[in-house]
Amino acid sequence: MAQKIIGREHEIKEIEALYQADKPVFAVVYGRRRVGKTFLVRELLGDRLCFYHTGLSPYELKGKKLKELQLSNFYTSLVRYGSDLKQVPSDWLEAFDALIALLEKQETDKRQVVFIDELPWMDTPRSGFVTALEHFWNGWGAGRQNLMLVVCGSATSWISDKLLNNKGGLFDRTTDEIKLRPFTLGECEKYYQANDIVMSKFDQLQCYMATGGIPYYISMLQKGKSLAQNIDRLFFEPNAKLKLEFERLYSSLFTNAEDCMKIVRLLAQKQQGYTRKEIQEQTKLSDGGGLSATLKALEVSDFITSYVKYDYPKREVHFRLTDFYSKFYLTFIDGRKTTNPSFWQDNLLTSSLTAWRGFTFESLCISHLPQIKQALGISGVQTEASPWKSRKEKDGAQIDLVIERADHIDNICEMKFCDDDFVINAGYDKNLRHKLSTFLEETKCKNALHLTLVTTYGLKFNEYAGRVQKVITMEDLFK
Incomplete structure:
Protein backbone atom coordinates (compact mmCIF):
# COMPACT_ATOMS: atom_id res chain seq x y z
CA MET A 1 0.00 0.00 0.00
CA ALA A 2 2.77 2.42 0.92
CA GLN A 3 3.94 2.82 -2.71
CA LYS A 4 1.29 5.53 -3.22
CA ILE A 5 2.99 7.67 -0.57
CA ILE A 6 5.50 10.21 -1.88
CA GLY A 7 8.52 10.82 0.36
CA ARG A 8 7.98 10.25 4.10
CA GLU A 9 10.50 7.35 4.10
CA HIS A 10 11.58 8.03 7.67
CA GLU A 11 7.99 8.25 8.98
CA ILE A 12 6.96 5.06 7.13
CA LYS A 13 9.83 3.12 8.75
CA GLU A 14 8.92 4.52 12.16
CA ILE A 15 5.22 3.59 11.92
CA GLU A 16 6.02 0.11 10.58
CA ALA A 17 8.49 -0.45 13.43
CA LEU A 18 5.80 0.56 15.95
CA TYR A 19 3.37 -1.88 14.34
CA GLN A 20 5.90 -4.71 14.66
CA ALA A 21 6.88 -3.80 18.24
CA ASP A 22 5.72 -6.22 20.91
CA LYS A 23 4.52 -3.54 23.31
CA PRO A 24 1.58 -1.18 23.88
CA VAL A 25 2.00 1.88 21.63
CA PHE A 26 0.43 5.33 22.05
CA ALA A 27 1.70 7.25 19.01
CA VAL A 28 0.94 10.86 18.22
CA VAL A 29 1.18 11.99 14.57
CA TYR A 30 0.91 15.75 14.34
CA GLY A 31 1.72 18.68 12.08
CA ARG A 32 0.23 21.61 10.22
CA ARG A 33 -3.28 21.17 8.80
CA ARG A 34 -3.30 19.77 5.22
CA VAL A 35 0.19 18.28 5.58
CA GLY A 36 -0.95 14.69 4.91
CA LYS A 37 -1.17 13.05 8.37
CA THR A 38 -4.46 11.22 7.78
CA PHE A 39 -3.37 10.08 4.32
CA LEU A 40 -0.10 8.67 5.67
CA VAL A 41 -1.70 6.68 8.51
CA ARG A 42 -4.62 5.44 6.41
CA GLU A 43 -2.44 4.35 3.50
CA LEU A 44 -0.02 2.53 5.80
CA LEU A 45 -2.42 0.97 8.29
CA GLY A 46 -5.82 1.14 6.57
CA ASP A 47 -6.45 -2.60 6.15
CA ARG A 48 -5.07 -3.30 9.65
CA LEU A 49 -7.38 -0.94 11.58
CA CYS A 50 -9.67 -2.40 14.24
CA PHE A 51 -11.27 0.98 14.87
CA TYR A 52 -11.08 4.31 13.05
CA HIS A 53 -12.76 7.57 14.00
CA THR A 54 -12.47 11.24 12.99
CA GLY A 55 -13.56 14.16 15.18
CA LEU A 56 -15.95 16.75 13.76
CA SER A 57 -14.61 20.22 12.97
CA PRO A 58 -15.92 22.80 15.49
CA TYR A 59 -15.43 25.42 12.74
CA GLU A 60 -18.03 23.66 10.59
CA LEU A 61 -20.39 23.07 13.56
CA LYS A 62 -20.36 26.80 14.46
CA GLY A 63 -20.96 26.36 18.20
CA LYS A 64 -23.92 23.95 18.09
CA LYS A 65 -24.18 21.29 20.82
CA LEU A 66 -20.56 20.31 20.32
CA LYS A 67 -20.19 17.61 22.97
CA GLU A 68 -23.44 15.85 21.97
CA LEU A 69 -22.55 15.92 18.26
CA GLN A 70 -19.01 14.60 18.89
CA LEU A 71 -20.38 11.76 21.07
CA SER A 72 -23.06 10.90 18.50
CA ASN A 73 -20.39 10.80 15.77
CA PHE A 74 -18.19 8.52 17.95
CA TYR A 75 -21.18 6.24 18.54
CA THR A 76 -21.67 5.91 14.76
CA SER A 77 -18.03 4.78 14.42
CA LEU A 78 -18.43 2.25 17.26
CA VAL A 79 -21.50 0.72 15.59
CA ARG A 80 -19.71 0.63 12.21
CA TYR A 81 -16.98 -1.53 13.73
CA GLY A 82 -19.42 -3.92 15.41
CA SER A 83 -20.27 -2.43 18.81
CA ASP A 84 -23.60 -3.62 20.23
CA LEU A 85 -24.08 -0.39 22.21
CA LYS A 86 -27.79 0.50 21.91
CA GLN A 87 -27.67 4.29 22.38
CA VAL A 88 -25.36 7.28 22.16
CA PRO A 89 -23.06 7.40 25.23
CA SER A 90 -23.95 10.13 27.73
CA ASP A 91 -20.30 11.10 28.28
CA TRP A 92 -16.76 10.28 27.13
CA LEU A 93 -16.06 7.79 29.95
CA GLU A 94 -18.99 5.71 28.72
CA ALA A 95 -17.86 6.15 25.10
CA PHE A 96 -14.34 4.87 25.79
CA ASP A 97 -15.72 2.00 27.90
CA ALA A 98 -17.76 1.00 24.83
CA LEU A 99 -14.55 1.09 22.75
CA ILE A 100 -12.83 -1.17 25.33
CA ALA A 101 -15.75 -3.62 25.15
CA LEU A 102 -15.57 -3.60 21.33
CA LEU A 103 -11.81 -4.30 21.29
CA GLU A 104 -12.06 -7.02 23.96
CA LYS A 105 -14.56 -9.03 21.93
CA GLN A 106 -12.33 -8.88 18.83
CA GLU A 107 -9.55 -11.37 18.16
CA THR A 108 -6.82 -10.43 20.64
CA ASP A 109 -3.80 -12.49 19.62
CA LYS A 110 -2.80 -10.07 16.82
CA ARG A 111 -2.00 -6.36 16.73
CA GLN A 112 -5.04 -4.17 17.39
CA VAL A 113 -4.68 -0.79 15.69
CA VAL A 114 -6.96 2.04 16.84
CA PHE A 115 -6.74 5.29 14.85
CA ILE A 116 -8.45 8.43 16.18
CA ASP A 117 -8.07 11.37 13.81
CA GLU A 118 -8.50 15.09 14.65
CA LEU A 119 -8.43 14.21 18.35
CA PRO A 120 -8.19 17.87 19.55
CA TRP A 121 -11.57 18.65 17.94
CA MET A 122 -13.23 16.08 20.24
CA ASP A 123 -12.09 17.95 23.36
CA THR A 124 -14.94 20.48 23.46
CA PRO A 125 -15.35 22.86 26.47
CA ARG A 126 -16.20 21.10 29.77
CA SER A 127 -16.60 17.74 28.01
CA GLY A 128 -14.25 15.69 30.24
CA PHE A 129 -12.66 14.26 27.11
CA VAL A 130 -9.02 14.30 28.27
CA THR A 131 -9.96 12.61 31.58
CA ALA A 132 -11.74 9.83 29.66
CA LEU A 133 -8.77 9.41 27.31
CA GLU A 134 -6.48 9.09 30.38
CA HIS A 135 -8.84 6.46 31.79
CA PHE A 136 -8.83 4.54 28.49
CA TRP A 137 -5.03 4.48 28.19
CA ASN A 138 -3.85 4.32 31.82
CA GLY A 139 -6.61 1.99 33.04
CA TRP A 140 -6.71 -0.38 30.07
CA GLY A 141 -4.59 0.35 26.98
CA ALA A 142 -1.17 0.61 28.63
CA GLY A 143 -1.52 -2.98 29.82
CA ARG A 144 -2.33 -4.43 26.36
CA GLN A 145 0.81 -5.68 24.60
CA ASN A 146 -1.04 -5.88 21.30
CA LEU A 147 -2.64 -2.41 21.33
CA MET A 148 -1.41 0.30 18.96
CA LEU A 149 -3.25 3.58 19.52
CA VAL A 150 -2.49 6.23 16.88
CA VAL A 151 -3.92 9.71 17.34
CA CYS A 152 -3.67 12.60 14.89
CA GLY A 153 -4.34 16.29 15.15
CA SER A 154 -3.74 19.53 13.30
CA ALA A 155 -4.26 21.69 16.40
CA THR A 156 -0.59 21.24 17.25
CA SER A 157 -0.69 23.47 20.33
CA TRP A 158 -3.43 21.23 21.82
CA ILE A 159 -1.33 18.13 21.04
CA SER A 160 1.68 19.79 22.66
CA ASP A 161 -0.13 20.95 25.82
CA LYS A 162 -2.56 18.09 26.41
CA LEU A 163 -0.52 15.08 25.24
CA LEU A 164 3.20 15.69 24.77
CA ASN A 165 3.65 18.04 27.74
CA ASN A 166 0.68 16.97 29.87
CA LYS A 167 1.23 17.61 33.58
CA GLY A 168 -1.65 15.36 34.72
CA GLY A 169 -2.71 11.76 34.10
CA LEU A 170 -1.25 11.62 30.60
CA PHE A 171 2.17 12.85 31.76
CA ASP A 172 4.87 10.92 29.86
CA ARG A 173 2.27 8.42 28.58
CA THR A 174 2.65 8.81 24.81
CA THR A 175 5.24 6.30 23.66
CA ASP A 176 6.10 7.90 20.30
CA GLU A 177 5.60 11.19 18.51
CA ILE A 178 5.94 11.81 14.77
CA LYS A 179 5.85 15.38 13.49
CA LEU A 180 4.95 15.58 9.82
CA ARG A 181 6.48 18.57 8.06
CA PRO A 182 5.65 20.06 4.65
CA PHE A 183 7.31 18.52 1.60
CA THR A 184 10.75 19.77 0.57
CA LEU A 185 11.28 20.95 -3.02
CA GLY A 186 12.68 17.51 -3.86
CA GLU A 187 9.59 15.73 -2.47
CA CYS A 188 7.30 18.11 -4.38
CA GLU A 189 9.20 17.25 -7.56
CA LYS A 190 8.63 13.53 -6.92
CA TYR A 191 4.92 14.26 -6.43
CA TYR A 192 4.70 16.13 -9.75
CA GLN A 193 6.49 13.33 -11.58
CA ALA A 194 4.20 10.68 -10.06
CA ASN A 195 1.14 12.70 -11.15
CA ASP A 196 2.34 13.65 -14.66
CA ILE A 197 2.51 17.37 -13.81
CA VAL A 198 5.19 18.90 -16.03
CA MET A 199 6.93 21.95 -14.55
CA SER A 200 10.42 23.42 -14.82
CA LYS A 201 12.43 23.70 -11.60
CA PHE A 202 12.13 27.49 -11.95
CA ASP A 203 8.33 27.21 -11.85
CA GLN A 204 8.46 24.61 -9.07
CA LEU A 205 10.30 27.19 -6.92
CA GLN A 206 7.51 29.71 -7.51
CA CYS A 207 4.83 27.09 -6.84
CA TYR A 208 6.55 26.35 -3.52
CA MET A 209 6.55 30.05 -2.69
CA ALA A 210 2.74 30.05 -2.97
CA THR A 211 1.90 26.65 -1.45
CA GLY A 212 4.85 25.91 0.86
CA GLY A 213 5.02 22.23 -0.10
CA ILE A 214 1.69 21.43 1.57
CA PRO A 215 0.58 18.15 -0.08
CA TYR A 216 -3.14 19.04 -0.04
CA TYR A 217 -2.47 22.32 -1.88
CA ILE A 218 -0.23 20.85 -4.58
CA SER A 219 -2.71 17.99 -5.06
CA MET A 220 -5.08 20.64 -6.51
CA LEU A 221 -2.74 21.47 -9.40
CA GLN A 222 -4.09 20.33 -12.76
CA LYS A 223 -1.77 18.69 -15.25
CA GLY A 224 -1.68 20.24 -18.70
CA LYS A 225 -1.98 23.77 -17.26
CA SER A 226 0.84 26.27 -16.80
CA LEU A 227 1.81 27.31 -13.28
CA ALA A 228 0.28 30.77 -13.86
CA GLN A 229 -3.02 29.19 -14.99
CA ASN A 230 -3.02 26.93 -11.91
CA ILE A 231 -2.33 29.83 -9.53
CA ASP A 232 -5.19 31.83 -11.03
CA ARG A 233 -7.50 28.82 -10.74
CA LEU A 234 -6.58 28.17 -7.09
CA PHE A 235 -6.29 31.76 -5.81
CA PHE A 236 -7.92 34.35 -8.08
CA GLU A 237 -10.94 32.92 -9.88
CA PRO A 238 -14.35 33.44 -8.19
CA ASN A 239 -14.71 30.94 -5.30
CA ALA A 240 -11.12 29.73 -5.83
CA LYS A 241 -10.39 27.05 -3.21
CA LEU A 242 -7.29 28.63 -1.72
CA LYS A 243 -8.87 32.09 -1.67
CA LEU A 244 -11.34 30.72 0.90
CA GLU A 245 -8.82 28.64 2.83
CA PHE A 246 -7.18 31.28 5.06
CA GLU A 247 -9.92 31.91 7.61
CA ARG A 248 -10.99 28.27 7.65
CA LEU A 249 -7.39 27.20 8.29
CA TYR A 250 -6.86 29.39 11.36
CA SER A 251 -10.40 28.98 12.73
CA SER A 252 -10.17 25.19 12.65
CA LEU A 253 -6.82 25.17 14.50
CA PHE A 254 -7.01 27.91 17.12
CA THR A 255 -9.68 28.78 19.67
CA ASN A 256 -8.41 32.40 19.51
CA ALA A 257 -8.22 32.48 15.70
CA GLU A 258 -8.81 36.26 15.50
CA ASP A 259 -5.73 36.97 17.64
CA CYS A 260 -3.66 34.52 15.59
CA MET A 261 -4.72 36.13 12.31
CA LYS A 262 -3.96 39.60 13.72
CA ILE A 263 -0.38 38.51 14.56
CA VAL A 264 0.13 36.76 11.22
CA ARG A 265 -1.17 39.81 9.31
CA LEU A 266 1.35 41.99 11.15
CA LEU A 267 4.28 39.60 10.57
CA ALA A 268 3.47 39.45 6.84
CA GLN A 269 4.40 43.15 6.59
CA LYS A 270 8.09 42.76 7.41
CA GLN A 271 10.49 40.11 6.13
CA GLN A 272 12.58 39.95 9.31
CA GLY A 273 9.53 40.04 11.58
CA TYR A 274 8.98 41.73 14.93
CA THR A 275 9.89 41.29 18.59
CA ARG A 276 7.25 40.25 21.12
CA LYS A 277 7.13 43.86 22.42
CA GLU A 278 6.58 45.23 18.91
CA ILE A 279 3.85 42.65 18.25
CA GLN A 280 2.08 43.62 21.47
CA GLU A 281 2.30 47.35 20.69
CA GLN A 282 1.12 47.03 17.09
CA THR A 283 -1.69 44.50 17.59
CA LYS A 284 -2.83 45.92 20.97
CA LEU A 285 -3.24 42.35 22.25
CA SER A 286 -3.07 42.11 26.05
CA ASP A 287 0.48 41.68 27.29
CA GLY A 288 -0.17 38.78 29.69
CA GLY A 289 0.67 35.10 29.30
CA GLY A 290 -2.00 34.97 26.61
CA LEU A 291 0.22 36.61 23.99
CA SER A 292 3.12 34.26 24.79
CA ALA A 293 0.75 31.26 24.55
CA THR A 294 -0.59 32.48 21.18
CA LEU A 295 2.91 32.98 19.77
CA LYS A 296 3.90 29.51 21.01
CA ALA A 297 0.76 27.98 19.46
CA LEU A 298 1.53 29.61 16.09
CA GLU A 299 5.14 28.44 16.29
CA VAL A 300 4.47 24.78 17.16
CA SER A 301 1.91 24.74 14.33
CA ASP A 302 4.67 25.81 11.86
CA PHE A 303 3.15 29.17 10.92
CA ILE A 304 5.79 31.40 12.50
CA THR A 305 9.42 30.93 13.61
CA SER A 306 11.32 32.61 16.43
CA TYR A 307 15.00 33.45 16.03
CA VAL A 308 17.73 35.73 17.34
CA LYS A 309 19.75 37.78 14.85
CA TYR A 310 23.48 37.08 14.62
CA ASP A 311 25.45 38.78 17.42
CA TYR A 312 22.27 40.11 19.10
CA PRO A 313 21.39 39.47 22.79
CA LYS A 314 19.62 36.11 23.29
CA ARG A 315 16.61 37.83 24.88
CA GLU A 316 16.01 39.89 21.71
CA VAL A 317 13.86 37.26 20.03
CA HIS A 318 12.19 38.06 16.71
CA PHE A 319 9.18 36.27 15.25
CA ARG A 320 8.68 35.99 11.52
CA LEU A 321 5.97 34.49 9.32
CA THR A 322 7.27 31.30 7.69
CA ASP A 323 4.06 29.73 6.35
CA PHE A 324 4.29 30.26 2.60
CA TYR A 325 0.58 29.94 1.91
CA SER A 326 -0.31 32.58 4.53
CA LYS A 327 2.38 34.90 3.18
CA PHE A 328 1.07 34.56 -0.40
CA TYR A 329 -2.55 35.03 0.65
CA LEU A 330 -1.77 38.13 2.74
CA THR A 331 0.39 39.67 0.00
CA PHE A 332 -1.97 39.28 -2.93
CA ILE A 333 -5.51 38.49 -1.75
CA ASP A 334 -6.30 39.66 1.79
CA GLY A 335 -8.27 42.91 1.65
CA ARG A 336 -7.53 43.38 -2.03
CA LYS A 337 -10.53 43.61 -4.29
CA THR A 338 -8.97 42.28 -7.48
CA THR A 339 -11.74 40.81 -9.58
CA ASN A 340 -9.38 39.77 -12.36
CA PRO A 341 -9.62 35.95 -12.60
CA SER A 342 -6.35 35.85 -14.57
CA PHE A 343 -4.50 38.22 -12.23
CA TRP A 344 -1.35 36.08 -12.08
CA GLN A 345 -1.06 35.51 -15.82
CA ASP A 346 -1.57 39.25 -16.45
CA ASN A 347 0.99 40.43 -13.86
CA LEU A 348 3.90 38.01 -14.23
CA LEU A 349 6.40 40.73 -15.15
CA THR A 350 5.25 43.45 -12.74
CA SER A 351 7.47 44.93 -10.02
CA SER A 352 5.17 43.71 -7.20
CA LEU A 353 5.56 40.07 -8.30
CA THR A 354 9.31 40.52 -8.78
CA ALA A 355 9.63 41.94 -5.24
CA TRP A 356 7.53 39.07 -3.82
CA ARG A 357 9.73 36.48 -5.56
CA GLY A 358 12.88 38.11 -4.16
CA PHE A 359 11.68 38.17 -0.55
CA THR A 360 10.04 34.76 -0.65
CA PHE A 361 13.06 33.07 -2.26
CA GLU A 362 15.00 34.12 0.83
CA SER A 363 12.45 32.30 3.06
CA LEU A 364 12.53 29.28 0.76
CA CYS A 365 16.33 29.06 1.06
CA ILE A 366 16.20 29.31 4.86
CA SER A 367 13.60 26.51 4.94
Missing part, protein backbone atom coordinates in the same frame (compact mmCIF):
# COMPACT_ATOMS: atom_id res chain seq x y z
CA HIS A 368 16.03 24.37 2.88
CA LEU A 369 19.06 24.94 5.12
CA PRO A 370 19.96 21.19 5.19
CA GLN A 371 20.22 21.26 1.36
CA ILE A 372 22.41 24.40 1.50
CA LYS A 373 24.68 22.74 4.08
CA GLN A 374 24.90 19.64 1.89
CA ALA A 375 25.90 21.77 -1.11
CA LEU A 376 28.59 23.42 1.05
CA GLY A 377 29.83 19.97 2.10
CA ILE A 378 29.19 20.70 5.80
CA SER A 379 26.20 18.45 6.59
CA GLY A 380 28.08 16.95 9.53
CA VAL A 381 29.39 20.25 10.90
CA GLN A 382 27.57 21.89 13.80
CA THR A 383 26.15 25.25 12.73
CA GLU A 384 24.04 28.19 13.90
CA ALA A 385 22.16 30.09 11.19
CA SER A 386 20.49 33.51 11.45
CA PRO A 387 20.27 36.84 9.61
CA TRP A 388 22.29 39.89 10.67
CA LYS A 389 21.49 43.60 10.62
CA SER A 390 23.70 46.56 11.48
CA ARG A 391 22.85 48.17 14.81
CA LYS A 392 24.70 51.40 14.03
CA GLU A 393 23.34 52.29 10.60
CA LYS A 394 19.68 53.19 10.20
CA ASP A 395 18.37 51.15 7.25
CA GLY A 396 21.96 50.01 6.94
CA ALA A 397 23.86 46.85 6.07
CA GLN A 398 22.11 43.53 6.50
CA ILE A 399 22.90 39.94 5.56
CA ASP A 400 20.20 37.45 4.55
CA LEU A 401 21.79 34.53 6.38
CA VAL A 402 24.99 33.94 8.35
CA ILE A 403 25.90 30.28 8.81
CA GLU A 404 28.28 30.19 11.76
CA ARG A 405 30.25 26.94 11.67
CA ALA A 406 32.07 24.98 14.36
CA ASP A 407 35.10 24.79 12.00
CA HIS A 408 35.65 28.58 12.41
CA ILE A 409 34.18 29.66 9.08
CA ASP A 410 31.10 31.86 8.56
CA ASN A 411 29.21 31.51 5.29
CA ILE A 412 27.81 34.95 4.45
CA CYS A 413 24.83 34.04 2.28
CA GLU A 414 23.17 36.31 -0.27
CA MET A 415 19.94 35.00 -1.85
CA LYS A 416 19.03 36.16 -5.36
CA PHE A 417 16.04 34.98 -7.40
CA CYS A 418 16.78 35.63 -11.10
CA ASP A 419 15.49 34.35 -14.42
CA ASP A 420 19.08 34.06 -15.69
CA ASP A 421 22.62 33.88 -14.29
CA PHE A 422 23.09 36.57 -11.63
CA VAL A 423 25.44 39.44 -12.53
CA ILE A 424 27.47 41.35 -9.94
CA ASN A 425 27.89 44.92 -11.19
CA ALA A 426 30.03 47.72 -9.74
CA GLY A 427 27.20 49.02 -7.53
CA TYR A 428 26.42 45.62 -6.03
CA ASP A 429 30.13 44.88 -5.53
CA LYS A 430 30.44 48.13 -3.56
CA ASN A 431 27.38 47.14 -1.49
CA LEU A 432 28.93 43.72 -0.72
CA ARG A 433 32.22 45.27 0.36
CA HIS A 434 30.37 47.65 2.66
CA LYS A 435 28.30 44.80 4.16
CA LEU A 436 31.36 42.66 4.91
CA SER A 437 33.44 45.48 6.41
CA THR A 438 30.50 46.69 8.57
CA PHE A 439 29.80 43.12 9.70
CA LEU A 440 33.45 42.61 10.75
CA GLU A 441 33.65 45.98 12.46
CA GLU A 442 30.41 45.57 14.46
CA THR A 443 30.56 41.86 15.35
CA LYS A 444 34.35 41.56 15.86
CA CYS A 445 33.94 38.16 14.19
CA LYS A 446 37.17 36.11 14.26
CA ASN A 447 36.02 33.43 11.82
CA ALA A 448 37.01 33.37 8.14
CA LEU A 449 34.20 34.78 5.98
CA HIS A 450 33.12 32.87 2.85
CA LEU A 451 30.80 34.88 0.61
CA THR A 452 28.14 32.45 -0.62
CA LEU A 453 25.56 33.15 -3.34
CA VAL A 454 22.33 31.13 -3.38
CA THR A 455 20.58 31.78 -6.68
CA THR A 456 18.40 30.13 -9.30
CA TYR A 457 20.75 29.45 -12.22
CA GLY A 458 24.28 30.56 -11.36
CA LEU A 459 26.73 33.46 -11.40
CA LYS A 460 27.91 35.15 -14.59
CA PHE A 461 31.69 35.42 -14.57
CA ASN A 462 33.04 38.96 -14.73
CA GLU A 463 35.63 41.16 -12.96
CA TYR A 464 33.57 41.13 -9.72
CA ALA A 465 32.58 37.46 -9.61
CA GLY A 466 35.78 36.33 -7.87
CA ARG A 467 34.58 37.79 -4.56
CA VAL A 468 32.05 34.94 -4.28
CA GLN A 469 33.60 31.73 -2.94
CA LYS A 470 30.65 29.38 -3.39
CA VAL A 471 27.60 29.43 -5.67
CA ILE A 472 24.59 27.30 -4.77
CA THR A 473 21.87 26.94 -7.43
CA MET A 474 18.27 25.75 -7.35
CA GLU A 475 19.52 22.31 -8.50
CA ASP A 476 21.17 22.01 -5.06
CA LEU A 477 17.95 22.99 -3.27
CA PHE A 478 16.10 20.06 -4.88
CA LYS A 479 18.48 17.42 -3.47
